[in-house]
Amino acid sequence: MTTTTTASKTLDGEFLGIRCRLIELAASMDRIERSDGPSGDPRIDKIRRGLEIIASDSPDRAERVQLVFSLPYDENWRK
Numbered sequence: 001m002t003t004t005t006t007a008s009k010t011l012d013g014e015f016l017g018i019r020c021r022l023i024e025l026a027a028s029m030d031r032i033e034r035s036d037g038p039s040g041d042p043r044i045d046k047i048r049r050g051l052e053i054i055a056s057d058s059p060d061r062a063e064r065v066q067l068v069f070s071l072p073y074d075e076n077w078r079k
Helices: 007-034 042-055 061-068
Strands: none
Touching: 042 061
């Protein structure tokens, strides 16, 4: 059985954790920029695409972010 909750109740339970993860992410990005920079590393592009998806209004953000970091499907994976 699925229970529904209000946005306010969800935020009450998750706001501080979300805030913490966002600050950790921002600090990581700052460390990358302060070092020698991303220098064309494709991983930074994936992180930026993930952030764009998170900032969107799409209802399927988690799935879309997961797909950014997933390998393409290989029909011959068992061979």
